[in-house]
Amino acid sequence: MTPPTLTIGEDNLTERQRAVLDAALGLLVDGGDGLTMTGVARRASCSKETLYKWFGDRDGLLTATVQWQAAKVRMVPVDRETLTAKSLAIALEKFGRDLLSVLAGDISVALNRLAVSHAGQEKRNLGAIVLENGRYAMGRRLKPVLQAGRDAGLLSFEDCETAFRTFFGLVVRDVQIRLLLGDRMELDEQTIAADARRAREQFFALYGA
Amino acid sequence: MTPPTLTIGEDNLTERQRAVLDAALGLLVDGGDGLTMTGVARRASCSKETLYKWFGDRDGLLTATVQWQAAKVRMVPVDRETLTAKSLAIALEKFGRDLLSVLAGDISVALNRLAVSHAGQEKRNLGAIVLENGRYAMGRRLKPVLQAGRDAGLLSFEDCETAFRTFFGLVVRDVQIRLLLGDRMELDEQTIAADARRAREQFFALYGA
DNA sequence: ATCCAGCCGTACCGTACGGTACGGTTCGGT
DNA sequence: ACCGAACCGTACCGTACGGTACGGCTGGAT
Structure with a gap:
């Protein structure tokens, strides 16, 4: 129900959520297309409903993915x-x-x-x-x-x-x-x-x- | 019927076609989205059928647009x-x-x-x-x-x-x-x-x- | 044992857009 | 005057995808 947090970092992310974002990153790396909500859900073995609950909308997921990657390459x-x-x-x-x-x-x-x-x-x-x-x-x-x-x-x-x-x-x-x-x-x-x-x-x- | 020409230049383009490509460029400049086939047709006051006849498909139109711009900035x-x-x-x-x-x-x-x-x-x-x-x-x-x-x-x-x-x-x-x-x-x-x-x-x- | 929250999987909806079809109009050639 | 080619405008179709709904499963709390 609550919108996604404003800034995503290494914390305020559960292990499962990081796995989802890693799936999104993987999907992004091999062909920018394919990075659809359905694609991420399938690759991460989660439901689209969960994606929307966690990240709000597609933009939120993308934002979280970028911030997650940024947090990794400190x-x-x-x-x-x-x-x-x-x-x-x-x-x-x-x-x-x-x-x-x-x-x-x-x-x-x-x-x-x-x-x-x-x-x-x-x-x-x-x-x-x-x-x-x-x-x-x-x-x-x-x-x-x-x-x-x-x-x-x-x-x-x-x-x-x-x-x-x-x-x-x-x-x-x-x-x-x-x-x-x-x-x-x-x-x-x-x-x-x-x-x-x-x-x-x-x-x-x-x-x- | 014939597929679009392989290379687009200042020649092998009619005045009307250049106007269409200019419309596509204009549409591209103010917001990358909006550059849809329908949008180009509307902005250029031409029909989508004509676009497809001239440029084959969306990719062909985009390619021609890029080449047309390149030809202009010699x-x-x-x-x-x-x-x-x-x-x-x-x-x-x-x-x-x-x-x-x-x-x-x-x-x-x-x-x-x-x-x-x-x-x-x-x-x-x-x-x-x-x-x-x-x-x-x-x-x-x-x-x-x-x-x-x-x-x-x-x-x-x-x-x-x-x-x-x-x-x-x-x-x-x-x-x-x-x-x-x-x-x-x-x-x-x-x-x-x-x-x-x-x-x-x-x-x-x-x-x- | 019961319950409930969270999540998975799938089905579903609405919309946007690429691509096609077609009738109507203009215009140059004969 | 007639014809046909090119083109405009619009309606239409299929698909892909964002977003939602819902049934079923699991696992922890009481």
Whole structure:
């Protein structure tokens, strides 16, 4: 009877509900279509009535699914202890690798496709959620590192936001849009590591003090 | 009776057909939904039967619409005559401005959203078309300039593709994905010009000879 | 033992939309 | 003047899917 909770996290979800959301994620990954209420109910072996009771409507289910996935990929924050040129470089490069790995993953691609689709149809909440837990979460995670790097005299920039966006651009480049559009890119671990390394080198060339 | 032509361009389309495709584009821009066969027929004041006769099915109409828009935005190629450091910089900066302007436009956003949506559902042709006329067309357009810059001793890079992708990243950064996800960014001419200028400066810092 | 809440499975409804059929109209060719 | 092709408008059909209703099962509380 009660509408679904406003924010979905790891808590306020029962084990069964998480299983349902995982089913929705699975359904989403292999072919964005097929993600129907009936499909989710069948895949999760639950009834549609339960889905509506738990999540309100289809949008609620989708929202919960996105938030559930976001809750799962909480990245460990980069620690800014013992900051040297080398440790900063390592942190940046690892951040780049993590970012590319996540972005190139099936779930991220499928989720972003879903959110992009819905962003074009009034109900923009999915897009906002993905933005908040994707792009903006990345910024909040890396900016302290950049600040620390500047405080330690290792980096030089005026606007932290601009510096982050540049790093983002150097790392991601055309990868995400190409993947979203269905381009078959080979992005094995080797390539990702090389890309992150190049991005790190270029970023230091631009912002190194 | 005949299936729709394989490739749609400025020719092999009657004036009426272009008007119909423009109606579809307009419908697409203001709210991705509403782009139904009935909606297009109503907006274009034509019959659904005509739509099906001309374009085969809904996918054919969408494909034709995308190709029609692509045919309209043929960018003028950058001329590589009298290449100096200054003219190269101007060319790069103008390219960046054009790229950002197009990407931030309503039509581009709507079109990319449509293509991204369809890329997640087998029928990947729309994504491929947008990729071909978007990202890849940009590469084909800028690469000769980069090559000329290298030949003139103004730029230094090994892989032209990598250099282009870096420039792309420096220009676009997180703009496209944020727009696709519904982020309300203020991208006036001032901002675009500043972004292109910064990208050009950074690119020269990285690849200038 | 009884009861009740929660849930599964299935059937069902309404609507939206892709696709088809058809009558009526316009218009160029002969 | 006549004919046929192309096209408009509208009605229609089938299906897919969001959402609801309901009967039956299970498991824990009393």
